[in-house]
Amino acid sequence: MKWENALKDYALFLNIERGLSTNSVSSYVLDVKKLVTFLDVNNINLCPTLISTVTIQEFIYASANSLNARSQARLISGLRSFFDYLIFEDYRSENPLELIESPKIGRKLPDTLSEEDIDDLIGAIDLSTNEGERNRAMLETLYSCGLRVSELTHLKLSDLYFDEGFINVTGKGDKQRFVPIVSSTIKYITIYIEQVRPHLNIQPGHEDTVFLNRRGRQLTRAMIFTIIKQLAVKIDLNKKISPHTFRHSFATHLLQNNADLRSIQLLLGHESITTTEIYVHLDKKHLTEVVKKFHPRK
Incomplete structure (x- = not known):
């Protein structure tokens, strides 16, 4: 069995059998490609079915100098998944x-x-431009709905159920969930759709995409990162932020206002509630207030 063929079959397995997103599949395949590169550089001629623990240990040790502990753990996990597939x-x-x-x-x-912080970031947007109206609608949607950046860029006009107060979100593994959307965010999206979007030269294949760039195409993840970083610089926000920061803030603020973890899990589209539980650790002050308010020995 050749590595190239094994990786091609593995990618199909991850996509079809496990329902992983394109980005997740690419990450898993990249882990194995790093091992293949190591074998090529060191003239080690071993196929996927014959490679041993000793050789993989040599690869991991060689990679240790350039990877932190978290990245090493991710690499080992990715390789373990590949060989589980072969089994x-x-x-x-x-x-x-x-x-x-x-x-x-x-x-x-x-x-x-x-x-x-969120009010200041959104308040710093220049609304005198068409892009400004779009950016306000995007950041309001990120924060009020707790979306991943990929969920925002892939949002469709046909996913908007404003009369019912929901949007249909396609998350990891193409899993769909309905997320409530507040009236203020509906207002900003509607302004963009009715006043800005009609003036764009929308390209074929992007007619149903909500948020578009100036060329009438779907926005990239990188562009949204850039927009947010530029706003952070504009207001002198000394924090390292990204689109995902809005999602984290959405969950944290819900928890601070006494939303239950199960509801937050459903809103975020987390498969396991253990992923959602990380937000319990964010605000020790909030936890202290909960004990003071609800514990019988207060």
Whole structure:
């Protein structure tokens, strides 16, 4: 079995059988490609079915100098998944990473913005331009609906159910969920759709996409990162932020206002509630207030 063929089949498996997104599939495949590059550079001629634990350990040790503990753990996890796939397809009987331990890493808490920070960022948008109206609608949607950046860029006009107060969001693995949308965000999106979008030269294939660039095409993730970073510089916000920061802030602010974790899980589209539980660790002051308010020994 050649590495090239194995990777092609593995990518199809991740996409079709596991329902992973294109970005997730690319990340998993890249982990294995790093191993293949190591083998090529060191003239090690071993196919996927014959490579041993010793050789993979050599690769991981060689990579350790350029990777932090979190990245090493991610790499090991990706390789372990690939060889689990080979076992599943009966190409191997054992996983060569079974005895390789991942480095211990702490749980990284996501960065968040205060409500004032978000107001300042959105308030700094230049609304005298068409792009400004679009950017306000986008950031309001990111924050009020807790979307991932890919969910925002792929949002369709046909996904908007404003009369019912919901939008249909396509998340990881093409899983769909209905998310409530507040009236103020509906207003800003409507302004953009009715007053800005009709003046764009919309390209074929993008007619149903909500947020478009000046050339009438779907916005890229990188462009949204750039918009947010420029606004942060404009208001002298000394925080490292990204589109995902708005999603983290959405969840944190809901928790601070006593929303339950199960509801937040559904709104975020988390498959497991353990992913949502990270927000419990964000605000110790909030937890103290909860104990004071609800514990019988207060």
